Amino acid sequence: MPELPEVEVTRRKLLPLAVGRPLFLSHQDPFRYRGTEKAQGEKVLDLRRRGKYLIFALERHELVLHLGMTGGFRREETPHTRAVFRFGDTPLYFTDPRRFGRIWVVDPGDYREIPLLGRMGPEPLSPAFTLEGFLEALRRKTPIKTLLLSQEAVAGLGNIYADEALFQAGLRPDRPAHTLSQAEAERLFAAIREVLEEAVRLGGSTLKDAAYRQPDGEAGAYQERHRVYGRAGRPCPRCGGPILRVRLGGRSAHFCPGCQA
Incomplete structure (x- = not known):
């Protein structure tokens, strides 16, 4: 958390506040928020998302922001405010209770400090996410959820939406990724898009x-549609059997053993 839907909703809400205005950024954590002095006063030309990253295109630089586990923007200062973004006269407060959020100011396209951006897979809500490319990525012996979380087969998935897409499929x-049949891979390919599109439409998961x-x-509403994530021990919405929670590659995974094979 936040995953692709939450970051995309944040991008869409920030876009009209930021684009066309000069950016001023203040904080007291140069270890986590690097090179921000280079961005001061530069006009925001665009605001993109890549996986779980926000990328502010500035006049001479890019400001790359990763929200971490608990990062987000607020209209008012909170006890967990870590940085203040001012877009012209409009302040927004970056709050991050667990302090996993990161900011880098880099030359455009220079992501050497952020290597994941260089090897990230296609955006699942874009034409770049193709069935042919997805089938190629699945030719690994890695467990399918671990592969989805790696960001290399597809960008932006985390625990919530990987669990939900796998349930839908x-x-x-x-399951080792390479054991999926063509039909199973096609179901998962479609489920990833459908789950993410609905989550974005509903404002993400709070x-x-x-x-x-x-x-x-405003809170997100997609948490009301969760069918397996965070529902360990509760009945499956399809078969009524209990949802299981297991550890997989150091992360939790929720699934229905009766409906998922």
Whole structure:
């Protein structure tokens, strides 16, 4: 958290506030927020998303922001405000209780400090995400959920939406990727897009800790559609059997053993 839907919703809410205005950024953490002095006063030309990263295109630089596990923007300062973004006269407060968020100011396209950006897979909501490319990525012996979380087969998926897409496709998270049939791979390919599109439409997922909220303070609503994520021990919405939670590659995975094979 936040994953692709939450970052995309944040991007869409920030876009009209930021683009065309000069950026001023203040903070007291040069270790986590690097090179920000280079961005001061530069006009924001565009705001893109790549996987779970926001990329502010400035006049001479790019500001790359990763929200971490608990990062997000608020209209008002909070006890966990870590940085203040001012777009012209409009302040927005970057809040991050667990301090995993990061900021880099780099020359355009120079992501040597952020190597994941250089090897990230295609955006799942773009034409670059093709069935042919996805089938090629699945030719590994890695568990399918681990592969999805690697960001190399497809960008932006995390625990929530990988679990939900695998449930929709009827696939166990611990299945080796290379064992998926053509039909199973096609189901998963479609499920990834469908789950993410619906999550973006509903504003993302705001969990019990309420760490994620949209920049205008509104909560997401997709958590009300979760069918397996965070539902360990509760009945499967399809078969009524209990949802299981297991550890897989150091991460949790939620699935229905009766509906996912």
